[in-house]
Amino acid sequence: MLATLLIVFREVIEAGLIVGIVLAATKGVAGRAWWVSLGVASGLIGAAFVAGFAGEIAGLFQGAGQEIFDASILLFAVVMLTWHNVWMAGHGRAMAREMKQVGAQVSAGERPMAALAIVVGIAVLREGSEVVLFLYGIASQGGTSSVAMLTGGMLGVLAGAAVTALMYFGLLAIPAHRLFGVTAGLITLLAAGMAAQAVLFLQQGGYLEFLTRTVWDTSWILPQDSIVGRLLHTLVGYNDTPNGAQLVAYSATVAVILALTRFERARHPRPGMVRRAA
Amino acid sequence: MNPWLHWLTGGALAAALILPALAENGAPVPVVLKDHRFSPTEIHVRANAPAQILLTNSDSTAEEFDSSALHIEKVVPGGGKGIVRLAPLAPGRYHFMGEYHSHTAQGVVIAE
Numbered sequence: 001m002l003a004t005l006l007i008v009f010r011e012v013i014e015a016g017l018i019v020g021i022v023l024a025a026t027k028g029v030a031g032r033a034w035w036v037s038l039g040v041a042s043g044l045i046g047a048a049f050v051a052g053f054a055g056e057i058a059g060l061f062q063g064a065g066q067e068i069f070d071a072s073i074l075l076f077a078v079v080m081l082t083w084h085n086v087w088m089a090g091h092g093r094a095m096a097r098e099m100k101q102v103g104a105q106v107s108a109g110e111r112p113m114a115a116l117a118i119v120v121g122i123a124v125l126r127e128g129s130e131v132v133l134f135l136y137g138i139a140s141q142g143g144t145s146s147v148a149m150l151t152g153g154m155l156g157v158l159a160g161a162a163v164t165a166l167m168y169f170g171l172l173a174i175p176a177h178r179l180f181g182v183t184a185g186l187i188t189l190l191a192a193g194m195a196a197q198a199v200l201f202l203q204q205g206g207y208l209e210f211l212t213r214t215v216w217d218t219s220w221i222l223p224q225d226s227i228v229g230r231l232l233h234t235l236v237g238y239n240d241t242p243n244g245a246q247l248v249a250y251s252a253t254v255a256v257i258l259a260l261t262r263f264e265r266a267r268h269p270r271p272g273m274v275r276r277a278a
Numbered sequence: 279m280n281p282w283l284h285w286l287t288g289g290a291l292a293a294a295l296i297l298p299a300l301a302e303n304g305a306p307v308p309v310v311l312k313d314h315r316f317s318p319t320e321i322h323v324r325a326n327a328p329a330q331i332l333l334t335n336s337d338s339t340a341e342e343f344d345s346s347a348l349h350i351e352k353v354v355p356g357g358g359k360g361i362v363r364l365a366p367l368a369p370g371r372y373h374f375m376g377e378y379h380s381h382t383a384q385g386v387v388i389a390e
Contacts (some may be wrong), residue, residue, distance in 0.1 A: 003381065054340055055355035063361050066353050130342065133353065134378040137339035200349055202362055212328070212365040225346035241349070243365060 001152035003046020004138065008156025014234045015043070015123040016160040020167025021190065022116045025084070025183035027172065032113060039117035043124025044198040050125060051132035067205030070126065071154050074198035077122045081256050083192040085184050086201075087112050090268040092180045165229035184261070186235065192253040198247040205243065211244025306330035306361060311341055311354070314379035325369040325389040331362040341383065345374035348387060 019036065026032040030099035050069075057065045076192065131153070138149045174182050202208040219240035222229050238248060309331050310317050323329035335341055335354040343352040343362050354360035366388035376383025 007377065007380070021363075038371075051340075054353055055358055058353060058355055058358060058360060063359070130353070132344070133340045137341075139377050140339055203365065204350060204352065206361070206363055209328075214365070214368070216369075219347075223346070229346075239349070 001148040001155075004135075004149040004152030005156045005159070006195070007134060008131055008153045009159045010138050010230070011127040011134075012157055012160025013163050013230070015120075015127040017231070017234050018123040020164040021171070021183060021186050022120055023164070023168045024179065024211055025088075025114065026116060026170035029113065035060055035113040035117040036120055040058035040119030042117075042125050043121040044084055044128055046121065047127040047128025049114060049130055050129035051136065054133060055131070060177065061205070064205030066209070067201045067207075071198040071201040072204070073122045073126065074201070077119045077189045078195045078198070078253060080112075080119050081187050081194075082117075082253075082260065083115045084112050085191075085257055086186055086264050087115075088180060089264040095205065125238045188254060189236040191202045191257060192250045193233070195233070195253040196237050196239065196242065196250040197247050199249040203243075209219045214241040214243055215247055217241045231261060279346035285335040296357050306332035308332050308334070309385075310334045310336055311376060311383065312336040314341070314376060314382045316376070316383055316385040321387045322386065323364060323367065323387060326366045328344055329364045331364065331387075333360045333362055335359070339378070341379065342377040343374060344386075345372060347372040348374060350374070351377075 019040065022034060024031070025235075026036075054066075057069055059065055061068050135150065135153050138153075139146055171183065171186075188213065199208060205211055217240065222232070222238070222240060224230065224233055224238065224240040229238060229240065239246060242250075284337075295314050301342065307321050307323065309321060311333060314337060321331060326328060331354070333343055333354050335356055335358050340353055340355045340357040340358075342365040343350060343360070348360055348364060348367075350364075352362050364387065367387070369389050372389065374385050374387060
């Protein structure tokens, strides 16, 4: 049971952290609970489908179907996260100010909640499909241990939910006027890490076979399969032995998001300057 | 403008140039998974050269070839086959496992 708990927890933790960040990034947005729940629910349904058709998906693209699929949804998530950050660069200051002044929920308006719901859905789908495959394997073996192992699985999911809560309340401890800046930074690194991961999947599938050599090795300081290594892998894309193409993808994603947000911020001059002076 | 489009185009071009060279690098190493155990458990590959493992899953349930040392997460469905592509490796031992049955499914890639 403990083994099952740990494996399920390991899978759930990534989605859990991402949901926690999304919840914090959308603090004060009306209707966000609905959006996030929608993301989780569609992610779960998607996970069951992906697990059910794992064989069919794997068989596509000359056996590289899983890799193409993983890379595609990761890159889609990167685009959604970028969109969110760029939008926030234009509207975030006004929102933070409004929240501070009114102390009440601001309306979602044209806020790209859908983008974040999709990101949540993708995170749940990726990790969830592995959990489904794993638990299905246990259940199909039958025997007396199935109940204990499924219990372990449930506890693993609960532990993952606890991580979401920790991440969320941890981020909420940040003062309100800094919160959106911090979550924007987290989302930028999250996106960069996903882009690097997508490159890895493409390489695994036999595509993008250039710059595949490991550039540095920090596994002796912080192995990626340690708990801290895994957490950092999810949060900022930590990789103990990154290759050239991954580093290029990572830096390019950060650069593009920073450039676009800077551009967007310039288009929306700092609001409230006049009022604050008055 | 979508930067990923540039990436993919550039990648496709680079892949087209590099792929023929890779094809000469020997056939994939066959590995069979049965009763949630890999056989052989030690896979020898040439160091500093790309290599492939052809994993045949003889079990009825899916398995994920998982290795943080090799940076690989490859799901192979029950009764299916999968190609695991290894990047050029520095000489050394690289642990891998079947994530869904890690108590029995264990192995190591040895690059030399």
